[in-house]
Amino acid sequence: MSVFEANLREIAKQSPELAAALRAAQGGRLEIRPAKSGYPTGFAQGRAIHSTYDPVKESISWATAQIVSCREGDVVLVFGIGLLYHVEALCKVLPPSIRIVVAVPDLVELHDACAVRAWGDWARRVTWVWGVPHSMARRTMELGSSVRFMTYVPAARLHPDAHAAIEESVRRSIAHAAGGQLRIAVVGPIYGGSLPVTRSVVTALESLGHHVDWIDHSAHATSYHALARLEDARHRQVMQNKFAEFLSQLTLVRIAERPPDLVLAMAQAPMTLSVLEHVRKKHFLTAMWFVENYRHLTYWQQMAAGFDFWFVIQKGACLDAFRHAGAKEIHYLPVAADLAAHKTVSLTSDEMEEFGADVSFVGAGYANRREILPQLITPEWRLKVWGNEWDGATAIEPVLQRGGVRIDTETCIKVFNATTVNLNLHSHTGKGLDPEADFVNPRTFELAACGAFQLVDHRSLLGELFTQEEMATFQTFEELPQRIRAALHEADIRRAMARAAFDRVVREHTYQHRMKELLTQVGMAQPDRVGTILKGEREAAQLSRRCVDHQELVPLLKNFSVTQRVELEQVAERIRHRGPTATLSREELLVLMLDEYRAQTRDLI
């Protein structure tokens, strides 16, 4: 029997369909040459997939480095096939309690792997998943919910898109299944654009069942702005910095009073690097959702190493820049819509008259808007501009509403609902359209959530959030008048697109979706700390089940309701409540001792 047939027989024991598919497939993805050690090694696209000296030794080193964070019951999903030396090594170093799953995005490559060398008993331990990403993810999740990804980069780089799709699908499945309650401290800014996003984040997390402690610094905005009235610029700077430092300390105290599982800071939240360092030393997980353009607000460069996780609204160069600045974990997470805040409303005829227009724009008077919007003033349609910071923009005055005062969210929603064509022009401090048009602003999602039709300037990241059937865009200023004109005359198309955009938002782009995504990323990177909570493994009933060798602990846990999340702190507190004359068992003394060290390690102040 050939090596290929022998290996195929092993696969067939587990998956006859995969074996049949492999038999029908043709090989040829990999070029096989002998390594210096004599073992065969593989090449693809001119690059070696395994060591050209000793692929076995190299794979053992790789596997040993990978398994450090694994624990019993995990399911390891391996990306990258090659000649499977790395999978063989994993089988050797991982205990049997850990399942090993190999994703097969390409039958041709696995066909090559089958034909080159005889597999040993290790192959029986491997579960193969193949097909479309969704089914691979589902099959993996069936084996266990504690999934760890292991990427053997030299081989995985042949199919990056397929692996990303599987990973995404697994993450979504885990997020969907997550039900445990986290304690999350959300640190908001003093003022600014990230403040309403913070509100939405808090609401979304609460709606997902988590306990949220909103450290709301907007209460201090009046004092902060009062400092701006100091005449000497140096005094102003010094006092505002000291005020921000004070608020940073206040954040620390708030975190100390109600220790969270995760500190989620929003962009512009007052947290100094020294406070962050202190929080991290005490083993608190920290994350920042930087809902700002990283090119304009650059303080992240000093803070990059301070947070455990960064979430940003841009990709590509942005992710690289954060990594170079010292960010350990960086993920793309676009903004979204808050369906409770932005919604379709019915308006009276008076309101339609006041807030309605053929074309409206809501926003602050950035340079590009000051240049573009006056050129859209024409008798052909009725244009209204709403918002503040338009001082000195005389050309816009004829259409500027309420003298350019800031309007609240309720008014915005009325404008969006009453307008035929809502213009969404991303801000830019120069002239014309933003030349580095990548991220998508919150307005895009807000308009869609209101069921309003919008014309938005093209953004490179828009395509993966909305299709062309859901969102009307323009690439240049020159084409804008024509696009407005067309939209005004095509009511059916307008309504269909607005409806489609609304449906897409409800389906995929709410802050609940984003928070699930964020927590899943954190949970997968920290399966022992956050992942277990999300999976409900810290609930009293689950903990009791795991105390098989320490039945003495079970009575302690029985004091809690079965679904109540129980931490060491709570168990210790119950013991202390028994009063000063209580006689304690050895286990109880140990619990108290452990809690003393928990407090010493975790207590911030």
Add this chain to the structure above:
Amino acid sequence: MASLIVQLARLGDLLQTLPAITSLTARYAGERFDLLCASTLTDIVSLFHGTARAVPWEADQWQQWALGWTNSPDSTMTAAQDHIHQLAAQTYDTVYNLNQHPRAILAAHLLGRRVVGPGSAGPLYENLPPWGTYLRKVARDRSANHVHLADAFCGLCGVMPPGRVPRITPHASDLPGSLEKVGDPRYHWVAVIIGAGDLARCLPPAIWARWITALLNAHTAIRVVLIGSSGEIGRSRAIQETLSPLLWGRVWDATGHTNLLQLALLLSRCHWTIGSDTGSLHLAAAVGCRTLGLYFARARVHETGPYGDQHRVWQSSTFAPDTWPIDESLDFIVAQTSVPQLTECTGWQLWEGHVDEWGMSYSRPGQSNVSVDDRMAVWKHCMSMDDRENVLL
């Protein structure tokens, strides 16, 4: 019978436990005494007379277990149980606990049948024994402390102070490189402790450079040894860079070059040790080196002055002094006059140590034993009725 003494605090407190160990072993002759201390300090306990074994307490390991408990409570409990069993296969008959924090109280109850000192009424009983109350009051009110901390440790154990100065004898372990020359009898050796565990107690490098310059200029036989941890190498460099190059040949830099046993040996070869770090001063005192303490910030002479006769301490009246008693110290360090000529300078007062049957006390030079009545009153107030009958009467 086997007993355990629990002292989980830092080096200074561990060395201040020596009088209690001396008194306990004298009173309970033939009984075995082990000492539970931070695992980083067990080497120094090997030099103590009277203790059979240093039992290492691994605080880092407990922290790891504390963080991992919820993920795997069963395996964490098993590991912690095994650890306690390894520390003491059999429970001690009596545990003398010298620390008031819950970790020490819990450790005492985990390891022993009977607890003496804080926690004696039970692990959750918050009321302290009289000596514990006394120490807490002194610490909280910053009030006059007539009984030295080391003697209060004796009181916590239910024994009187030993009435003499307990010493430790360093092993003749190898000193690194050029430090072997320290102790050359042709010279008068002064150890300078350049740092302190508490940043507020650190003298600026420029001030140390002034001290060292004054010492070296006062007599050609003076040699200075800089003492510090590996984290204080930068301070040492800063001090040396400020010194005149002409003085460099008379300064030995031991900063970051010694472990605890080597440091004990090094200090035993010096005539004087000067510094503001109480832990190192206690070590110097324990190996028989005279000490000059510079006490400011939270350090107080009556509480933690080095244990023994003839040690001197300058006590600052301010938290962060801006003048330093340098010239005022030269006569007794360099000229070795038995009675200091100057006992005060702006913001500072000089105190001198004495040991008697009531333990250690510090008084102004020439005014010894003024606090005997005060100390006796504290002892009578704090000793329990049983202890009073056994010890005092």
